[in-house]
Each structure stands twice: as C-alpha cells, then as structure tokens.
Amino acid sequence: MVRASIGLLKDAGNGVSKTLSEILVCPLSKLPLRYCEETNSLISEAIGVSFPIKDGIPCLVPKDGKIIEADDMPKTDDAADSSSKHD
Template sequence: MVRVSIALLKDRGSGIGKTLSEILVCPLSKQPLRYCEETNTLISDSIGVSFPIKNGIPCLVPNDGKILEDDHPKKPDNDVDSSTAKKD
C-alpha cells in the first residue's frame, strides 16, 4: 500500500499526479475533479466548489471546500459553441 501511495504522489512538486487526478472525485457530487494549476486546487465543476491541495495532499473534506465566485477560472465548455447556439 505504501508503494502505491508513493507512486501516486511522486509528482507532488508539479501539482498533482495525473493518475491521482483520474481517481479522485468530488466528495459531495461524486463527479470528476479538475486540477487548476493557477490556484493549486481541485475543482468540482458540477457544483462549483474548489478543494485545496496542502503539501501535495488533496483536502477533500466537504468543510474544506470553497464555493467558487464568478471571477474564478472555469473549464471551457466545448460541447456548445456560443456563436452557433440558438437563442429563444
């Protein structure tokens, strides 16, 4: 078990390892989390909450999460092109 933990946290100096980010999900919505290099946080786009990473360890306790403000960087929406979207 220790070997697995060491392997997952091996790249902690450069943010969060890709393998670890693929495994982690939001503790509230159970949806995938996105890593934001700018703020060194894991973001749940589904509910708009960010979770800090302290000393390379993701803090996924619901009380540690912070609600995102409108000025926080958001994931671009590739599914709908705003220039071609129909407006009612």
C-alpha cells in the same frame, strides 16, 4: 501496493499526479474533479466548489471547499468555445 503508492506520491510536490487526479472525485457530488494549475486546487465543476491542495495533499473535507463565484471560475477551453458561439 508499495509501488503504486510511490507512483502516486512521486509528483506530490507538483500539484496532483495525473493518476491520482483520475481517481479522486468530489466528496459532495461524487463526480470527477478537475485540477487547476492556476489556483493549485481541485475543482468540482458540477457544484462550483474548489478544494485546495496543501503540500501535495488534496484537502477533500467538505468544510475545506470554497464556493466559486461565476466571476472567479477559471476559464477552460470549452467555456471559451461556448461563449464565442453565442456571439
């Protein structure tokens, strides 16, 4: 167990480790979260909420989440591809 904890915390200063981001889910929708390097936060695409990461620790308390407006939503490759198909 200690080795697993060390592995999870190894990259704590650099956002969230890949292993940890694969385990975490949105506390509200219970669906996977996406790490956004631009805002250093975890995004719940399902409900449009961004959860901050402070000192490498995800703040997944629902009151810490911020609703993302459509204009503020960071573009992903999927979103860019789907918008170009509609033109």
